[in-house]
Amino acid sequence: MALALPGASEVEYRGEPWFQVGSRGFACQSRGQIIMKLSSAHQELLFEARPDVFRPMIAGALRWSFVEIEQLDADELADLVREAWTQIVSKKVSRAYFDAA
Numbered sequence: 553m554a555l556a557l558p559g560a561s562e563v564e565y566r567g568e569p570w571f572q573v574g575s576r577g578f579a580c581q582s583r584g585q586i587i588m589k590l591s592s593a594h595q596e597l598l599f600e601a602r603p604d605v606f607r608p609m610i611a612g613a614l615r616w617s618f619v620e621i622e623q624l625d626a627d628e629l630a631d632l633v634r635e636a637w638t639q640i641v642s643k644k645v646s647r648a649y650f651d652a653a
């Protein structure tokens with residue numbers, strides 16, 4: 553799903569898959585959990601509304617989301633992967649992608 557997005561590639565980080573565009577990551581697996589870079593406002597909403605599925609992952613100044621993906625349907629997971637990707641690509645790239653879809 554992540555690799556279908558423009559510019560996305562998969563690298564290995566500490567033995568785990570990491571999805572990125574250039575050198576900027578947007579989703580990774582860590583110790584059996586998925587971590588995604590979601591928008592700040594959306595993260596806060598999800599942390600409050602669905603704490604069983606979404607939890608904060610804080611590393612210094614970074615605030616990402618732990619996501620229990622087995623509790624999501626395929627459409628919601630796809631939406632979240634695209635959202636994470638849009639957090640690191642330029643607006644020009646994301647607009648072109650969504651306009652073509």
